Amino acid sequence: MLKPWTTINKKVLGNFRIFSLRSEEKISPRTNLAHEFFIIDCVHWVNVIPLTPDNHLVMIEQFRHGSNTVELEIPGGTMDAMDGSPVATAVRELKEETGYEGEDPQVIGQVFSNPAIMSNTTYTVLVRNCRLRHEVQMDSGEDLVTRLVPMAEIPGLVAGGNIRHSLVVVALFHFDLWLRRQAQ
């Protein structure tokens, strides 16, 4: 059985708009030696699986500044204080980023965004019967294009390295496992 670590010191190192950075000095339960850990705090994130009546996913292409590349992804974003739930975030981000609206949004999975160095959670929300109903509302830091992708092509796009955002791949595995449960 793994024992917990004891925190002996912690401090905030800086705030960087979408995340803040914190250090914690902790004592190892195994060696009794002190170690310093750096942890990134941010609000929770939500990724949306928007399924259309004819079994396409509403995907987006956008430029990503960490990788400096254009990535094929699904809609998603950060949980605002006003959202109240991952489902509310999903519905809002889907509408803002693609103009689509659907039915029966539900959380079908969740992970730690990166439990080694981050404290927040990423939720996967499935929205079915999605239809284009609104204009896209990009904020000034966004630039994105909608792509309708047949659901059956998703496994090949992940295996072939065409979908490369880790948290999008997570959401697509949650969706794949949800589909298997429906087929049982």
Add this chain to the structure above:
Amino acid sequence: MLKPWTTINKKVLGNFRIFSLRSEEKISPRTNLAHEFFIIDCVHWVNVIPLTPDNHLVMIEQFRHGSNTVELEIPGGTMDAMDGSPVATAVRELKEETGYEGEDPQVIGQVFSNPAIMSNTTYTVLVRNCRLRHEVQMDSGEDLVTRLVPMAEIPGLVAGGNIRHSLVVVALFHFDLWLRRQAQ
């Protein structure tokens, strides 16, 4: 077609042992407005799918300081300067963290660790015919336990929320897709 952003200013904000933090000021190709982005740089990461001759995965449990929880994961770690390749990192980390050694290591997938805010890549390396051959060599900041998990239980563990590290879930989807290709 999405256009690239123009960087007009960049600076390093700090080094925090396992990553460094950088800011970049860029001009949006859509709005011509300037935006500041914060980017986390670190070396590449490698996750290992260690398969035994009787179809178990060699998994580990370890305490994670971002989430402050014990997580069920697979072996993995950062690419050292000495490693030279993701496969070499996988073989080294598998041996150090579990004492297992196998055959025919191969990269079966890769993603950006988080292309929104990070610049590095995470590789998935499959190692087959893994057998226990060495003592575990934990460094003083590690504390982990080996668990042998039947391969057939993996989808249920991901769907049930028992495996919650995003990058481990990514690696397990890469493995699931690899298994499907073998079955074709």
